[in-house]
Amino acid sequence: MAGFKHLLIVKFKADCPVDDILNGMEKLVSEIDAVKSFEWGQDIESEEMLRQGFTHAFLMSFHSKEDYTAFVGHPSHVEFSATFSGAIDKIVLLDFPCVFAKASA
Amino acid sequence: MAGFKHLLIVKFKADCPVDDILNGMEKLVSEIDAVKSFEWGQDIESEEMLRQGFTHAFLMSFHSKEDYTAFVGHPSHVEFSATFSGAIDKIVLLDFPCVFAKASA
Numbered sequence: 001m002a003g004f005k006h007l008l009i010v011k012f013k014a015d016c017p018v019d020d021i022l023n024g025m026e027k028l029v030s031e032i033d034a035v036k037s038f039e040w041g042q043d044i045e046s047e048e049m050l051r052q053g054f055t056h057a058f059l060m061s062f063h064s065k066e067d068y069t070a071f072v073g074h075p076s077h078v079e080f081s082a083t084f085s086g087a088i089d090k091i092v093l094l095d096f097p098c099v100f101a102k103a104s105a
Numbered sequence: 106m107a108g109f110k111h112l113l114i115v116k117f118k119a120d121c122p123v124d125d126i127l128n129g130m131e132k133l134v135s136e137i138d139a140v141k142s143f144e145w146g147q148d149i150e151s152e153e154m155l156r157q158g159f160t161h162a163f164l165m166s167f168h169s170k171e172d173y174t175a176f177v178g179h180p181s182h183v184e185f186s187a188t189f190s191g192a193i194d195k196i197v198l199l200d201f202p203c204v205f206a207k208a209s210a
Contacts (some may be wrong), residue, residue: 001126001209005124005144005162006148007114007162009114009197009199010152012192012210024115025206026206026207029206029207030206030207035207035208036209037205037207037208038202038205038206038207039110039203039204039205039206040204040206041199041201041202041203041204042201043199043200043201044200044202045170045173045200045201046149046199046200047198047200049196050196050197051197051199052197054197054199057110057112057199057201058120059164066149073119091155091199092114092157092159093152093155093156094114094146094148094151094156094159094162095148095151096146096147096148096149096162097146097149097151097152098144098145098146099144099145099146099175100142100143101130101131101134101135101143101144101145102131102135102140102143103140103142104142105140
């Protein structure tokens, strides 16, 4: 699963409807072909000192940087981004070509 | 690629030998069978405001939380963690069961 990655680390606002946001995200990526895969999770294990308040990670994979750019500019993404931005307390976002250092079945 | 994930977002210290650290990490995960896959990358695209100084992401996948726990307690990991900790300026760490919301070839 090399290619280009779009990674978000998020802390949601206390009063935001997290499930609605998660459903919206899954719907968004399912609709846009440029998104090759989408994995996410909620932290259950890290220590608060290391987690620093962040609770969720979202990782999208693309075949190429061009596919990522197409996703960012997609009207559905632009629309959802506004909703998403309103729901987050803090965020870190990284976009990078992925180095696949180990893969096994 | 569901299972359990160990995600690190890192900013390295200005004077640290990043390549040595990266090589050490690749060696570490290649030696420990519990690590199913290891992907990493260096941000090239995100805006500084959203990146917040973080430069690298590291994502390790495990078949289960038990495999992750075995990795954490492995002597090679304990030894490398000390080196790694000395090289980082800041870090966020998240450990989570992965939800696979979209997968395509």
